Amino acid sequence: xxxxxxxxxxxxxxxxxxxxxxxxxxxxxxxxxxxxxxxxxxxxxxxxxxxxxxxxxxxxxxxxxxxxxxxxxxxxxxxxxxxxxxxxxxxxxxxxxxxxxxxxxxxxxxxxxxxxxxxxxxxxxxxxxxxxxxxxxxxxxxxxxxxxxxxxxxxxxxxxxxxxxxxxxxxxxxxxxxxxxxxxxxxxxxxxxxxxxxxxxxxxxxxxxxxxxxxxxxxxxxxxxxxxxxxxxxxxxxxxxxxxxxxxxxxxxxxxxxxxxxxxxxxxxxxxxxxxxxxxxxx
Ligand code: PAF
Numbered sequence: 001x002x003x004x005x006x007x008x009x010x011x012x013x014x015x016x017x018x019x020x021x022x023x024x025x026x027x028x029x030x031x032x033x034x035x036x037x038x039x040x041x042x043x044x045x046x047x048x049x050x051x052x053x054x055x056x057x058x059x060x061x062x063x064x065x066x067x068x069x070x071x072x073x074x075x076x077x078x079x080x081x082x083x084x085x086x087x088x089x090x091x092x093x094x095x096x097x098x099x100x101x102x103x104x105x106x107x108x109x110x111x112x113x114x115x116x117x118x119x120x121x122x123x124x125x126x127x128x129x130x131x132x133x134x135x136x137x138x139x140x141x142x143x144x145x146x147x148x149x150x151x152x153x154x155x156x157x158x159x160x161x162x163x164x165x166x167x168x169x170x171x172x173x174x175x176x177x178x179x180x181x182x183x184x185x186x187x188x189x190x191x192x193x194x195x196x197x198x199x200x201x202x203x204x205x206x207x208x209x210x211x212x213x214x215x216x217x218x219x220x221x222x223x224x225x226x227x228x229x230x231x232x233x234x235x236x237x238x239x240x241x242x243x244x245x246x247x248x249x250x251x252x253x254x255x256x257x258x259x260x261x262x263x264x265x266x267x268x269x270x271x272x273x274x275x276x277x278x279x280x281x282x283x
Contacts, residue, residue, distance in 0.1 A: 001088040007098070009139045010091045014052075016139045021048040026141035028132060031055040032072040033081045036147055036176040036184035041085040043173045044145040052139050053082050054091040054279040055109045056098060061127030072189050091139060098134060107133045109156055114130060115250040116152045116263050117274065120240055128153055129160050136166050149172045149183050151263060152250060175275070177203065183275045198234035198268045202275040205230050205242075209262050213279050218256045220244035231266055240265035240272070247278055256281055257275075 004010040017024055026047035027040045037053075045051050055078055062068035075092070082090050106126050112118070113125035136144070146154045158170050175182045181203030182196075191199055205227040212223050224242050231237050244253050247261040256279075265275040 001079075001087055004089055004091050005093060005097075007093060007134075010052075010089075010093070011138050013056065013089060013139075014057070017050050018140065023142045024048055024050045024052060024138045024139065025143040026135065026147050027051065027053045027087075027147065028135050029053060029072065030057045030186070031078050032186035032189070033078045034072055034176075034184045035192070036149065038081060038085050040145040040147055040173040040178045040247050041082070041087060041128070043171060045086055045142060047143050047169075050088040052089045052091055052141065053087045054093075054135055054139065054273055056091075056093055056131065056135075057100075058127055058131040059095060060099070060130055061124050063121055064111075066121075067187070067190075070190075072186055083274075087257075091135075091144075092251055094110065105132050106158065107164075109159055112152065112156050112159055112250060113244065116241065116243055117265055118152065120265065125153070125156055129156060132157055133160065133164065136168060141168055143169045143171055145171045145173050147175065149175045149185070149274065149276070151247075151261060155250065175272065181205075183271065183273075187271055187273065191268060195269045195271065198236050199273055200270075201231040201234040201237055201268075202227065202264060202266055202273055205264070206262060206277045208273060210277065210279055213256055213260075213281050219282065220253060220256055220260075223256075227264075234267045238267040240267060 004013055014024055025044035027044055057071050059068055107129040108126040108186050118125050146157055154172055161168055161170055182199050209223050209231055217223055227242055231239055244260050244262055244265045245251055246253055253260055259280045261278055265274045
């Protein structure tokens, strides 16, 4: 496994692979890898010749009061996991290499960031879109894999790829959960023992919504009330949003009469957790 520390090293590596007619898949991450990230690698590997995993904690996607400075990191462990998973190259740039002094450009979408997490994290998606655009230009992948846990991010990347004419196939990776249902996230490491129990309120409320919808409930407001009560019954929870929305446009749905995206963000103590499910009323 090669470790490429600058964008020119990375770009030259990709150009050489392309000369050899090799296809490249990119799995972008911010490190502190867990099974969720590894599942993205496993999804991408059979689709390409070379698998590039990038590790870069992107300062542009953190708001002023967010956890940039405490974001967990363990590069040694990340490299061991990447190697074991069969990654061909790790792109591990420094901040100054990605954002040199006098960096001025922002990639921002007009509509999709106005929903869900974007309402509460106003700088987040422009930061994501900017760094992903740069990663696409540097790595030049044929395929890129993004997890569905960040569903809004995935939709934004799909739109960006279309809008900016990237010839890249965007592949979605499933949400990977702990045995008890908690969606895997690098931020789970912030949770204390009791908070870890409260964190289950998200997956439990997704299950409750599935049951209510399967039982014929079509009113999102009625379901939302039930979910709010369930989540609030767990200690230290503070709901940021619960939305029933159209899986493509992310606009609110007034009636659940077709596939719906149920997405939520809940603070457990100081840790902000997100989760979602695509729910089909006919199932
Ligand atoms: O999903 C993430 O880890 C990040 O948002 C990404 C896509 C690596 C961009 O920094």
